[in-house]
Amino acid sequence: MLAETICSAVSVAGLGIAAVTAYRKRFLSAARVAAYSLVPLGLVMTGAVAWLADTAFSPTAWAGFGVLGAAWLMLSTTRAVERRRAGRGVTGRGDTPEAVAPRASAPSIGAGQRAAAPKPQAKPADEDFSDIEAILKKHGI
Template sequence: MIAETVCSAVSAAGLGIAAVTAFRRRFLAAARIAAYSLVPIGLVMTGVVGWLADTALSPTAWAGFGVLGAAWLLFASTRAVERRRRGTREERGAARAAQREAVAPGASSAAAVSAGTRTAPRLAPRADAHSVDDFSDIEAILKKHGI
């Protein structure tokens, strides 16, 4: 009974504020305020407020909310553990795939295994006669264009 009275008073006050807003020629804002102020009275008329008032004072309802909270915690924790396990499996699989791809995209698994045990020597680039000729060709082209 008290909840219905409070909701009716809130709706009446909201409609009054909407009327003042409309008087100031802010019709869009007035319509929005009127819509918000009609929600509490609509909830009273549908019986939702009475149901909520009965639920708020019921110990059985509060115990039910506690059970729902415990179920939610169980779902969340199992999902977190599942994600953690899946992440470690994916990381291991990605590391293996990266090691295989580091050797060569089409290499066999034996080459991938042996690649982890030995390293190929790095060769320093050497200047041969062919690379010197390339620069002379470039110089000739630049001189031809006057650069």
């Protein structure tokens, strides 16, 4: 009797917190808090103490399972909505984050062509030094 009273009080307190959260226009959080607060009520209604004897034929127990199912459905729905919003880049505040390097994940053009291209012929040693000399002259050295 005491455990049922405590679970019911916890559920009522959780639903009150969910109402305050919904009043603050945070509906996903409010739905999640409401779902978590319905779990103790569902456990009380299922009669967890007398599990084996009363579960099969008790309409209250089946109603408790319905409440637990509703809580699970609310949790999974809010999670799915959050994942969907995160995939689109939409946050709760309305500002859209921009990518730091938008072209970083794009494949490079011609990556496969470079592997198939023939190797350039080796240059004589004079040509290699001429490139270095040109760079040094450009910088005034």
